[in-house]
Amino acid sequence: MGQDLLASLLSAAPLPAVHVQRDERVAFVNDGAMRLFGQGIIGRHYITVFRQPNLLDCVEAALRDRQVSSGQFLTSDAGREVTYRVVAAPVEGAGQQGVVVYLEDMTHMQDAVQMRRDFIANVSHELKTPLTALTGFIETLRGPAREDAAARERFLEIMDHEARRMNRLVQDLLSLSRVESEERMRPTDTVDLGALIERTVLSLQPLIDGAGSRVEIAGAAPGFEVTGDADQLLQVFSNLIENAVKYGGDLVTITVSARDYDGSIRGPAARIDVTDNGEGIDELHLPRLMERFYRIDGHRSREMGGTGLGLAIVKHIVNRHRGRVRVESEKGRGSVFSVVLPLI
Template identity: 55%
Template sequence: MDGEFLRSILSGVPLPIVLVGQDERIHRLNPLAVKLFGSNMEGRHFLTVLRQPSIIDCLTDTLRRGVAHETRYSRKDHSQETLYRVVCTPVGDATRAGVMASFEDVTSIETAGQMRRDFVANVSHELRTPLTALIGFIDTLRGPARNDAAARDRFLITMEREAERMNRLVNDLLSLSQVETEERIRPTDLQDVPALVDSVCHNLRPLSDDMQVALEVIPNVTLPKVLGDGDQLRQVFVNLIENAMKYGRDGGRVTIAFEVINRDPILAGPAVAIIVKDYGPGIDSIHIHRLTERFYRADDHRSQQLGGTGLGLAIVKHILNRHRGRLKIESKVGEGSCFAVLLPQPPQAG
């Protein structure tokens, strides 16, 4: 097999491939490997190119024993790290033995696995606290507080609150699973956004009255209808307005305004904006870019006191992804927070 034919075969392999000879020098790199390691690497000792101990040991062992081995190789580019699964396979015969090392990018698989492990750990942590409290109260009611009516009533109220917290968490997890499943399905129905907001505010009036927070919808020019799922958009507005009332209640009011945007640079077209603003303590800027992460809380203690699960804004993000929209968050400590939902306007019928 001549060199040009071998080079053409390696060029067709959809993975970076490095051929190392018995002399421990690099004999061939396919174009993807050249892109990964650079040009002019052929003829160099593999130690000068593949400098990580794990892959050096793997190649050396394969050369000496003639048995395939597998390892991991990581490469950092600025702030990004790429992980590769490396398989070292012996090739050739007794007279021309060598090793073929293939590099498979497994970054997305590793990231997904880590996300799954983090998610399970977070859910377990969120459930463990109320479950521990319930078990403790049940043991107390069976023992020392068996005949204490006042303590029994107090414990039952607390147990009810913890059970409601678990129920909210389970419901939010189910909602998150559903919106993730439907995220790639574009809604096709036209929705009147101000009417949806009005219905949400009507349902939230009793809560705002109990919290002594004034809920104000600011009228404006006629808003065009948008393509959307009515139930999911209601869920977005409920989450944002409830959050504004709970976390911004010190400001005493929450306003909802609308705006027509001729062209949003990120959505690359005209959009409508629904702006939910509170006048509470605000959020430190270090937290803003992480607020839509699952289970992330800017103030963990306060969020749990208010019954938050840490999933509300993650649900909002996935719903807006389905609607090809986005969430814009602005906040200053001491000046309140502003959550703007931007939804693309449907194309005009020609």
């Protein structure tokens, strides 16, 4: 293979790549690798370019043994540690013996591993709290409170509350994993949005009355239809309205509108705004609000039986519908949670 062909292949490679010749000098470097190792490295000995022992060992082994060798290269980007997996592969042909070194950014994979770890830690913690309460009360009921009818009643009440909380958490986890696994399957039912929202509000009426709130629906003409999964969309609006009632003030307005074109989905859309007049959400929380288990006030959410999974479920369901969720909020002035669903 000629140097020109090798150079154009490496230039087109989606990974940073460096060609080290048999004389151990750098013969070619593509743009990605230039960003990592700097300019002016052509013609230099690879030892003065790569510097890190693990990467040097890897290149040395490939040059010596004429076999693929792998290793690691660590660097930092904007204050963040970045790990590259390195593969050094021998190249042969027309005086071009040497090795090509590829570097693959492992950040995404590491982030995914970290997210999984955090998720498991969160689930364990959320399950452990009610479980600890339950085992504590069982012990008390068997011991000191054995003959105390009033205490027994009170403890059973709390145990019931904690068991329900665990049950809700498990239900939400199952729901989340089901929605995630179906995310690539487009829903096909025809759903009457107005009727669905009215049904949702009706099912939440006890909660709404209990909180002394009022929910008003505007703009949902009967027969306003979208393609969707009725059960899942009900879950979306339930979550949003429930949040607006729990964390909002005393008035929730739901506005349904049709738009010929919505920039966020680049086409005709139905937009549903759930507006509350509550305390609002500080800007600093907005980017993370849809993450699993993210809560502004964890204690308050748990007190109200929340699992912190509601908005994560909402986001996944709306993704499945190829739609968007947007939050606009200002501290002290209430929040608007908007769902945009494509109309075709």
